[in-house]
Structures are given as structure tokens and as C-alpha cells.
Amino acid sequence: MIEIQPVPSVDAELSIPGSKSLTQRALIAAALARGESRLCGPLVSEDTEYSAQALARLGVRIDREDRECWVVEGNGGTVHMDGTTIYLGNNGTATRFLTSVAALGNSAVTIDGDERMQHRPIGPLIAALRGWGVDIVSVRGTDCPPLLVNARGITGGRTVLPEGKSSQYLSSLLLVAPYARQPASLEVDGEVLSKPYVKMTLSVMADFGVLADCTPDFKSFSIPQGVYRGRHYRIEGDASNASYFWAAAAVAGGRVTVTNVPALSLQGDIGLVPLLARMGCEVTQVGNGLCVERQGGLEGISVDMGDMPDVVPTLAVVAAFAHGRTEIANIAHLRIKECDRLHAVVTELRRMGAEVEEQGEAMIIHGDGGASLHGAEIETYRDHRMAMSFAVAGLKVPGVRITDEGCVAKSFPDFWSRFALLT
Ligand SMILES: O=C(O)C1=C[C@@H](OP(=O)(O)O)[C@@H](O)[C@H](O)C1
Numbered sequence: 001m002i003e004i005q006p007v008p009s010v011d012a013e014l015s016i017p018g019s020k021s022l023t024q025r026a027l028i029a030a031a032l033a034r035g036e037s038r039l040c041g042p043l044v045s046e047d048t049e050y051s052a053q054a055l056a057r058l059g060v061r062i063d064r065e066d067r068e069c070w071v072v073e074g075n076g077g078t079v080h081m082d083g084t085t086i087y088l089g090n091n092g093t094a095t096r097f098l099t100s101v102a103a104l105g106n107s108a109v110t111i112d113g114d115e116r117m118q119h120r121p122i123g124p125l126i127a128a129l130r131g132w133g134v135d136i137v138s139v140r141g142t143d144c145p146p147l148l149v150n151a152r153g154i155t156g157g158r159t160v161l162p163e164g165k166s167s168q169y170l171s172s173l174l175l176v177a178p179y180a181r182q183p184a185s186l187e188v189d190g191e192v193l194s195k196p197y198v199k200m201t202l203s204v205m206a207d208f209g210v211l212a213d214c215t216p217d218f219k220s221f222s223i224p225q226g227v228y229r230g231r232h233y234r235i236e237g238d239a240s241n242a243s244y245f246w247a248a249a250a251v252a253g254g255r256v257t258v259t260n261v262p263a264l265s266l267q268g269d270i271g272l273v274p275l276l277a278r279m280g281c282e283v284t285q286v287g288n289g290l291c292v293e294r295q296g297g298l299e300g301i302s303v304d305m306g307d308m309p310d311v312v313p314t315l316a317v318v319a320a321f322a323h324g325r326t327e328i329a330n331i332a333h334l335r336i337k338e339c340d341r342l343h344a345v346v347t348e349l350r351r352m353g354a355e356v357e358e359q360g361e362a363m364i365i366h367g368d369g370g371a372s373l374h375g376a377e378i379e380t381y382r383d384h385r386m387a388m389s390f391a392v393a394g395l396k397v398p399g400v401r402i403t404d405e406g407c408v409a410k411s412f413p414d415f416w417s418r419f420a421l422l423t
């Protein structure tokens with residue numbers, strides 16, 4: 001357990017480790033590419049460790065000796081599984097992505113994860129892969145991992161992705177689609193949540209040489225056959241993880257500059273910054289980074305966060321220090337993250353004395369400028385984002401204690417040492 005020390009205000013400038021989403025996409029594109037890639041600025045964390053090890057099991061050589069630049073020897077799309085099981089912990093992104101990558105191989109593979117991952121749905125991806133001729137089942141019939149993939153490649157042609165609460169199904173299909181035996185197309189049923197992650201997938205695919213087509217509503221895709229080309233690829237800082245530092249300025253007052261997450265980031269979570277501005281912060285561009293500063297008070301806002309689920313806990317914590325009502329809508333997908341994050345955020349904010357309403361797909365925070373907040377022992381539910389977002393509250397409120405603080409290793413192993421720069 002770690003107790004956060006309050007500060008009168010913050011004044012810091014720092015860089016943030018590489019984007020988790022970009023690192024995992026670049027690893028897969030580089031793994032399936034023809035030729036060598038150098039991925040510079042990757043995130044080194046539990047999740048990317050799972051991804052890299054899984055790709056190694058699928059026959060890809062990845063040299064990670066230099067933590068700053070990983071060298072990946074692409075297999076050109078020829079996937080050979082060494083062994084029978086790929087275990088991915090509670091890495092939702094890799095579990096969804098590697099399922100499709102494994103389908104490109106030529107042997108039976110079990111995809112499994114930890115107890116929580118075994119409750120995170122993957123049914124829509126199973127259905128869409130079947131539409132591309134993949135023999136895949138959820139071993140326990142739960143539409144969650146473990147999955148058994150009897151891999152023999154993907155046929156391509158048209159498939160439909162049934163409605164689901166994760167964009168990762170769609171990104172997963174897109175990443176492997178160029179390797180289908182015939183040109184592939186994909187239709188999506190229902191609303192696409194977390195759209196910026198799909199955009200990011202298309203952008204990484206294009207960077208590695210494959211241009212897919214999609215309709216502006218992200219519901220219909222055509223992917224040409226092709227092979228990614230190995231390249232030098234630089235990964236920007238993680239916007240979701242930068243959010244805790246920008247939020248620190250909003251909550252404690254003062255300013256924080258994150259130097260390596262640009263305003264025009266590929267990451268949708270950069271969208272938190274304009275929301276902080278709407279609440280009363282000042283935002284300025286500094287080089288390739290962004291500075292968030294707060295001098296006056298914060299006001300509540302109404303916002304649809306369907307496209308940026310990972311920064312909902314961050315915004316919710318800030319909202320508890322604002323004056324007035326903040327409504328965060330369209331966030332049902334938070335319920336299938338590392339924990340039921342919608343319920344967890346509401347529970348822990350209430351534990352600190354905040355007045356919060358939980359709805360099926362939304363949360364409402366009735367802020368009073370933080371006046372009624374008090375210290376508490378915060379349960380983190382093995383969820384890195386719970387730990388990091390509630391740490392921010394502790395910069396202002398004495399006695400905030402974060403349990404199981406090591407859970408940040410999933411995406412940000414040295415979070416606590418960087419956070420200490422604020423105090
Ligand atoms: O594709 C990605 O890299 C991610 C997509 C998002 O998930 P959903 O699409 O399930 O919302 C996000 O929560 C996750 O941390 C990373």
C-alpha cells in the first residue's frame with residue numbers, strides 16, 4: 001500500500017513511456033512484415049512483455065536487449081507455432097489481436113489469460129473469424145477465453161463482426177486481413193465504440209505498407225492482400241498514461257508539461273486535454289508536448305466518452321474536485337475492462353465521500369469543489385488505471401492510500417517514481 005502525500009500545487013515537466021496501443025500494433029505489423037523493423041520508444045511493461053513473448057512463440061525473432069529500440073525480424077506472414085498455448089494474462093488487446101494472428105498458422109493453439117481475462121468477452125471476434133473460415137471455439141462455451149484455434153490460415157472474402165463492446169475485435173481482424181487467401185472485407189453490426197483505436201490500427205497498417213479502405217462511419221472495410229514491410233518506427237508517449245499527470249495539474253493546481261505526447265496524437269485519449277480545458281484548465285503546446293495549467297476553479301461538464309474509455313477514471317477523479325455536475329455518458333464498455341471499471345470508480349469515489357450516481361452506461365459526479373472529500377484506503381481491483389487515477393486525488397486530499405500499487409506494472413512499471421516528481 002502506498003500513501004500519497006498532498007502538495008500545495010504542482011510544477012513539473014516529464015516524458016511518459018511509449019504508447020501501449022502503438023507498441024502492440026507495431027509489434028504485430030513488424031512481426032508479420034517482410035524484413036527487419038526497429039521499433040523505437042516502445043513501452044516496456046507487463047502487457048507488452050506478454051505480446052512480445054507470444055509473438056516469439058509464433059516464430060518471430062524479437063531482440064529487446066536495447067530497451068529503447070527493439071529489433072523485430074518479420075516472418076512475412078508465415079506463422080509457425082512453437083508449443084500449444086499462448087497465455088496473455090489480463091492483456092485484452094493482445095488476447096484479441098493474437099487470436100487472429102494465431103489463426104494465420106498451421107497448428108492447434110490455445111489462447112488463454114488470467115481469471116479476469118477469462119471473463120472478458122471475445123464472442124464477436126470468434127464469429128467474424130469463422131466467417132473467414134477459421135475453426136475456433138471458446139473452450140468452455142462462455143464466449144470468453146480460453147479459446148482453441150485450429151489454425152490453417154484465413155480465407156478472406158466477406159465477414160460480419162457482430163455488435164460488441166470492444167474495438168479490439170475489429171482491430172484484430174484488420175491487422176491480419178492482408179494475409180487472407182483472397183481480398184477481405186468486413187462489415188460491422190451496431191455501434192463502433194473506441195473508434196480512435198480503429199483509426200490507429202489503420203494508420204499503423206498504412207505505415208507498414210498496407211492501405212485499407214473504410215467508410216466514414218467505420219462500419220465497412222475492404223482490405224487488399226499484401227505483406228507489411230519492415231521499417232523504422234518511432235512510438236510516441238502513451239496518452240492514457242500522460243492523463244494522470246495532466247490531471248495532477250487540474251486537481252492540485254499549478255502546471256504539468258508532458259513533453260512527448262503531441263496535440264495531434266494518433267491516440268484518442270489525447271481528447272482528455274480539451275475536456276480539461278472545458279473544465280477550466282489552460283492548455284498550451286510546448287514543443288512536441290502539451291502543458292496543462294490550472295489557476296482558478298474547475299467546472300463540471302457533460303461528455304460522451306465512448307471513444308476514450310481508458311481516461312474515464314482520470315476525468316471522474318478530476319470531476320470530484322470540480323463545482324457542479326459532470327455526466328460521463330456512453331461508457332458501458334468500462335464494465336469489461338481489467339475490472340468493472342464503471343462500478344469500481346463509483347465505489348471508490350464514494351469511499352472518498354463524493355456524491356456519485358452509477359447508471360448502466362453512464363456515471364454522474366456531483367462535484368462540490370472537493371470540499372466533502374476525505375482520505376480513504378482505495379481498492380484497485382488489480383486495475384492499473386484505478387491505482388493511477390486515484391493517486392491523483394491524493395495530491396489534494398490527505399490520507400489517500402492506494403492498495404496493491406504494483407498493479408501499475410501492466411502499462412507503467414515506473415509510474416510511482418515519475419509520480420514522485422510531482423511531490
Ligand atoms: O486497441 C487498443 O489498443 C485498445 C482499445 C481499447 O479497448 P476497447 O476497444 O475494448 O474499448 C482500450 O480500452 C485498450 O486499453 C486499448
Ligand SMILES: C=C(OP(=O)(O)O)C(=O)O
Nearest residue numbers: 090091092093310337338
Ligand atoms: C483496457 C485496457 O487494456 P486491455 O483491454 O488491453 O487489457 C487498459 O489498458 O485500460
